[in-house]
Amino acid sequence: xxxxxxxxxxGSAAAAGALAPEPLNAPLFHSLMQRMANGGRWVLLDLxxxxxxxxxxxxxxxxxxxxxxxxxGLDALNGETDVRRVRQRAEQLLPARxxxxxxxxLCWDLINYLNQPALAALMECVALRCKRGALAHGLIYYSTxxxxxxxxxxxxxxxxxxxxxxxxxxxxxxxxxxxxxxxRCMPRYGVERGRLLRNxxxxxxxxx
Amino acid sequence: MFEIGKKGGPxxxxxxxxxxxxxxxxxxxxSAMGSREAAVIGPSIHIDGDVRGEEDLLIExxxxxxxxLKNNSLTIGxxxxxxxxxxxxxxxxxxxxxxxxxxxxxxxxxxxxxxxxNITSPRVSLEDGAKFKGSIEMDPQAVQGVxxxxxxxxxxxxxxxxxxxxxxxxxxxxxxxxxxxxx
Numbered sequence: 473x474x475x476x477x478x479x480x481x482x483g484s485a486a487a488a489g490a491l492a493p494e495p496l497n498a499p500l501f502h503s504l505m506q507r508m509a510n511g512g513r514w515v516l517l518d519l520x521x522x523x524x525x526x527x528x529x530x531x532x533x534x535x536x537x538x539x540x541x542x543x544x545g546l547d548a549l550n551g552e553t554d555v556r557r558v559r560q561r562a563e564q565l566l567p568a569r570x571x572x573x574x575x576x577x578l579c580w581d582l583i584n585y586l587n588q589p590a591l592a593a594l595m596e597c598v599a600l601r602c603k604r605g606a607l608a609h610g611l612i613y614y615s616t617x618x619x620x621x622x623x624x625x626x627x628x629x630x631x632x633x634x635x636x637x638x639x640x641x642x643x644x645x646x647x648x649x650x651x652x653x654x655x656r657c658m659p660r661y662g663v664e665r666g667r668l669l670r671n672x673x674x675x676x677x678x679x680x
Numbered sequence: 681m682f683e684i685g686k687k688g689g690p691x692x693x694x695x696x697x698x699x700x701x702x703x704x705x706x707x708x709x710x711s712a713m714g715s716r717e718a719a720v721i722g723p724s725i726h727i728d729g730d731v732r733g734e735e736d737l738l739i740e741x742x743x744x745x746x747x748x749l750k751n752n753s754l755t756i757g758x759x760x761x762x763x764x765x766x767x768x769x770x771x772x773x774x775x776x777x778x779x780x781x782x783x784x785x786x787x788x789x790x791x792x793x794x795x796x797x798n799i800t801s802p803r804v805s806l807e808d809g810a811k812f813k814g815s816i817e818m819d820p821q822a823v824q825g826v827x828x829x830x831x832x833x834x835x836x837x838x839x840x841x842x843x844x845x846x847x848x849x850x851x852x853x854x855x856x857x858x859x860x861x862x863x
Contacts, residue, residue: 513819513821513822521811521812522789522806522810522811522812522813523806523808524805524806524807524808527804527805527806527816527818530818531804531818533818534818534819534820534821534822535818535819536815536816536817536818536819536822537815537816537818538814538815539812539813539814539815539816540813541811541812541813567813567814567815
């Protein structure tokens with residue numbers, strides 16, 4: 473499979489100024505991969521952009537991978553103030569509901585780029601597409617005060633490591649959502665496990 | 681005029697009326713893969729309706745409806761705009777596609793592509809930089825249910841699965857699948 477050697481997120485601006493990827497040991501991502509390796513069919517909802525490495529990583533499992541590429545819709549979601557309109561926006565960004573429900577949601581770092589009303593609306597709409605007991609994997613900027621201005625591309629390197637292809641350029645303040653914030657915005661999701669990664673991000677595995 | 685068959689022979693199909701068009705190329709051709717030049721729907725051509733054929737096809741114009749090339753390859757060129765469900769042996773996308781893709785052999789989304797739709801094929805590749813929104817069916821059993829031919833398991837642990845597979849209604853017959861796995 474052809475892979476852009478830069479792997480910066482697709483745009484020329486990104487290619488011009490991106491940071492080198494740093495593979496991170498991600499134990500909760502590893503636990504997801506282990507569960508999938510036990511067998512069965514899985515439906516994954518990837519809120520990030522389509523990446524060849526992600527397709528390759530999950531291609532060895534019996535699965536359907538739904539790719540949302542939410543980044544372009546973030547401004548629209550964050551810009552709505554009316555709760556009902558936020559919910560409508562979120563529904564428009566997500567794939568149509570099907571008979572087959574989602575087992576695993578890959579949030580990557582997108583949670584950090586949503587304000588609390590947008591996060592609540594989006595994750596509620598996601599929950600409606602998920603099986604009971606579905607898992608959601610997310611990365612929260614927690615011990616670092618700043619984050620890249622735009623969401624990074626995270627790609628699996630292997631079953632245990634993911635690489636962050638961050639945007640260079642300006643940073644912006646990270647919301648540093650606490651578990652309490654997340655519980656308030658995502659009441660259907662319980663934290664199954666959380667781990668602090670060496671880059672200062674908190675890796676979360678949520679369970680519906 | 682339509683350029684179907686333009687480079688391969690006299691069997692170009694065209695209708696002067698503006699109603700829905702069903703376009704079929706007549707002569708069976710050997711499967712794609714470099715045996716001859718592809719037919720071309722040129723950049724000034726707009727087609728509303730069904731496009732069927734038995735030769736490879738390059739779309740540089742605009743097509744809305746369905747595209748069916750069961751035993752041949754379809755390429756949507758960088759300037760091509762297709763709003764259709766497409767069925768082909770191999771599908772290569774450089775341009776814009778809104779619709780579902782059924783590739784009985786492979787689907788290749790290149791980095792210049794903008795795609796909104798679902799992919800069902802035993803082999804799927806996507807180059808970084810491509811814009812893609814939709815689903816990729818990577819379950820050999822589900823792919824088999826659509827393309828209608830047993831697929832080789834991708835890996836032992838994944839293939840040993842026992843969970844039931846949600847039934848998907850086949851949308852089209854397709855040519856034999858030689859192998860399952862992403863490339």
